[in-house]
Amino acid sequence: MSLNNEVLNCIHERRSTRKFTEQQISSEQLDALLDAAIWAPSGGNNQSWLFTAIQKKSVLLHLNQLVYEGFQHWIPDDDYPGKHAMKKRSKQEGYNFYHNAPTLIIASNKPNYENAMADCALALQNIFLAAHTLGLGSCYINQLHWLRDDPSIRAYLLEMGIPKENTICACAAVGFIGKASPVPARKDGTIQIIR
Numbered sequence: 001m002s003l004n005n006e007v008l009n010c011i012h013e014r015r016s017t018r019k020f021t022e023q024q025i026s027s028e029q030l031d032a033l034l035d036a037a038i039w040a041p042s043g044g045n046n047q048s049w050l051f052t053a054i055q056k057k058s059v060l061l062h063l064n065q066l067v068y069e070g071f072q073h074w075i076p077d078d079d080y081p082g083k084h085a086m087k088k089r090s091k092q093e094g095y096n097f098y099h100n101a102p103t104l105i106i107a108s109n110k111p112n113y114e115n116a117m118a119d120c121a122l123a124l125q126n127i128f129l130a131a132h133t134l135g136l137g138s139c140y141i142n143q144l145h146w147l148r149d150d151p152s153i154r155a156y157l158l159e160m161g162i163p164k165e166n167t168i169c170a171c172a173a174v175g176f177i178g179k180a181s182p183v184p185a186r187k188d189g190t191i192q193i194i195r
């Protein structure tokens with residue numbers, strides 16, 4: 001990379017963290033992450049997303065139990081290897097779908113809205129980059145998306161104020177980095193320039 005720029009450096013340096021310390025992030029940090037999320041672009045400026053941050057450990061652990069139980073009777077609807085791997089991983093001892101992060105932010109959006117995922121994904125990347133620049137680790141968490149129609153999970157999310165009609169797009173796990181993740185190499189042949 002020939003240009004030295006703070007944002008470009010942040011994009012390069014951000015990694016998916018899968019080992020966090022127990023220390024909770026500060027209120028100011030959480031506010032900054034949520035503010036970064038709502039400043040993402042959205043289709044037609046819809047801003048129809050909802051970001052639900054959970055920091056209460058008992059709530060996170062109960063959600064983890066529901067995700068574990070959900071995976072036991074979940075049948076992946078296609079052959080995407082990631083789905084099968086995720087189901088298999090849920091059987092491992094000490095399974096924790098959000099990597100024991102102290103903060104989990106659930107991104108949901110209105111149903112039947114074509115840009116629901118795109119808008120939330122852009123907002124999540126804002127969270128990941130903001131987390132990195134604040135010295136925090138973060139990780140995209142997909143399990144609640146796959147299990148978004150699980151009745152027990154939906155009932156619990158409804159208790160948290162996530163409307164039952166909202167589609168669960170994805171989550172961000174956030175906390176202080178316990179162990180740095182390796183830097184994955186970039187694949188060749190993924191860029192074309194027509195001049």
Ligand SMILES: Cc1cc2nc3c(=O)[nH]c(=O)nc-3n(C[C@H](O)[C@H](O)[C@H](O)COP(=O)(O)O)c2cc1C
Nearest residue numbers: 014015016017018139140141142143181182183184
């Ligand atoms: C759509 C999507 C789903 C992902 N789901 C998960 C997940 O459920 N759990 C997880 O630990 N990482 C998940 N990741 C993180 C990827 O594994 C990670 O971005 C990739 O391995 C590259 O590593 P890096 O983010 O450190 O560059 C996901 C990433 C994306 C974009």
